[in-house]
Amino acid sequence: MSTENEKQMKSTETGSAGETTLLVGERKMTLSTFILKYNALIILVIMIAAASLMSPLFLTWNNVVNVLRQQTGYIVIAMGMLMCLLTGGIDLSVASVVAFGSILVTTLVMIQGYGIIPAILIALALCAFVGCINGFLVAYLGMAPFIVTLAMSFGVQGVVYIITKGMNTMLTSNEALVQLFLRFGQNNDPVFQLPWRIYLTAAIVVFFWFILKYTAFGRLMAATGSNPVAVTLAGINIKKYRFMAFVICSFLAGLAGVLMVAGNGSSSPATTGGDYAMVAIAGTILGGADLGGGKGSVPFTVVGIFIMGLINNIMNINSVPAYPQWCVKAVVILLAIFMRSVINARNSR
């Protein structure tokens, strides 16, 4: 830079009062931005407080562990869903893929005579392959993710029923590795008495949090959904990230299926009708994600899933029957999103 230019820059820097420096100091956090940012967490805290007042059973060790364990599958799936939503996609096929993963493990071991480890690897690979198809159709052929994954959920459901002929399969074997697998799914660790599954889930959550925060891959994944056009023009191959999001999502759904087998000791084709996709989407959205892409975070997605899970738990321990619980879920989701849009609308006025 020539000295003349430097002088010019300096003079422009001191040109207008209030804007003299590069950084004008911290922007203050107002109440509304606070609520906006911690929206999900606030709801969760309120729910926990209310629940502990309503029932002494709520904050017992057993119940807390129970809630944690019940959410493990949903959290694993939600990590994948978050990747999809970040890139501006959505995956409606996860319930079918969860079932696909679980029936593959039991079928391969019990009927095809595979060892448990190859069975798990094959199951995960085939689930990831489903994600490859989704990703290819969306990213490279430009088809709408909603429709592609909707169709895929039917397709995979069909395959699941063809393979199982509609039958449940038990995983029973005296083989040491199978026993280990089942113990992993059903037992607690000896020190803290927490289910092993919780540790695996926590590890996955930390892994994705790390990916999004500390790697170029995660950074570009989130950028892809924020503004695909600008990101493409900045020289980024957004197709790759869109594709990968679907692969990751299906892989994690398959993993959730495998964990389900470990937990239940069996698989059922009826899992295809599970609420996995809807809970994962709802939890991710509660955690700040947006169907438009580019928004959402790993920790808040976990919070969102817990909100969904706690609704059930709170009402169960207060003996509210199952059917009204769905209505309450609807109200909580709508209230949370309502809160966000009201504040957004007010801020932009």
Add this chain to the structure above:
Amino acid sequence: MSEYQIEMRNMYKSFGGVKAVQDVSMGVRPGEIHALVGENGAGKSTLIRLLSGALTPDSGEIYVKGAKAAINGPKDGISYGISVIYQEFALIPDISVAENIFIDEFRSKHAVINWSILRKRASAFLEDIGFGSISPSALVADLSTAYQQVIEICKALSRNAAILVLDEPTAVLTSKEVEQLFSLLNQLRDKGVSIIYISHRLEEIFRMSDRITVMKDGRVVGTVETAEIEEQRLVNMMIGRDLEDYFPQRAANIGRIVMRAEHLKAGRQVKDISFDVREGEVMGLSGLVGSGRTEAIRAMLGIDRLDGGRITLGNTEVKLKSPRQAFSMGIGMLPEDRKTEGVVLTLPIKYNITLSCIKSFCNAIGILKLKEEDRFTLDFARKVSLRGAASLMDPVNTLSGGNQQKVAIARLLASGCKIMILDEPTRGVDVGAKIEIFHLINEMVAQNYAVVIVSSEMAEVIGMCDRAVIIREGVSVGVLQKDELTEQNIIQYSMGVTADVH
């Protein structure tokens, strides 16, 4: 009766902690074109939103014909005869001209529409303002941008608008269309309509306006009679400091040709465009809006399909399939539309600056060296003299337009490319930021970058470029060297010699 058709007194409006409009008072006389000028972020847009009722002021009063007006929403603004024509038109593209003009009436007046009367009334309106050639039954989507603007004005007139606010009306028009607009505005002025005219283009302001109000940092610097002020003084008022030279000088040190595009052909708009650019040179691509400049660039870089032509880098012929590939070969591009293409508005400033070069901050297993990235981004933010950010983690949409553009340029500089293609680098940017961007371009050239500027502003091409290729209707029709770069020459080439005949 007040002297003013409309008057604002002591208007205030803040967003969070930001005082967008502070103690603003201004009045517009009947039959006056009143220019409202100021850098981007000076508060002009907020002010007109307050006037139209799109925003409600924190305090302050609005008087229409001397009587206090209660404007609490957009409908109130319309009922007081205030019509704002924003840069993005509020027309419905898939219905006819007549329906768009009388859209308000569909809600209230008649259950059954009498199409022939509607069309006749629309015709009458259009003829009245000298645009009888527009068919009232044409679809708005089929009209040119200029005609769409005419329809917007017609719509305002059908609401008996006495106060018309135009926000950068010529930004989207070709020079011929600008003339049509100006004669229309003069007509309206003669009919007693008060016009508030917002523009960055000084020549237009001096040509059209009766008085000028200058805003800066949310306040009114002053209101002056246009006839009594010189251009230089007006610019000084706008930026609040002296401005020696609009276009900074640079020492030309032009080297060998680094990129050559020959006979580019793409789609309907690019028929045969050739140009080249040398090291240390600013090369302009000039021509009317719609002549195919941007389209040629896009096809060349592999954003759109290239149907024919040769691109040579140094001595090797290349085919560019995507912007990514272009970047990897050292060709960086600043897209035309800042908000949708240039920056990612919702992402932090930092992420935007390193978007194109993020991979260079990864270690062997793909983990980012965040500290290094921080230092790097701060460095580049300083280099482009970015201002108005509380933190580099603020999303880009918290910045003013000029500063957003600086972020986009910082990203380009950070990418390490040596050939820079800048499509409308200063569009919608205020005077202060404009000059800073010109300085940045000079700096690129000083470091032996090759720079291509696509620009609709003739002054910019003349002031900044060492050479310019003129494009007319998809064909490069001529090359003008520095000493041949005059408005006269550019117009002649870009409109074609035949245009002078009729």
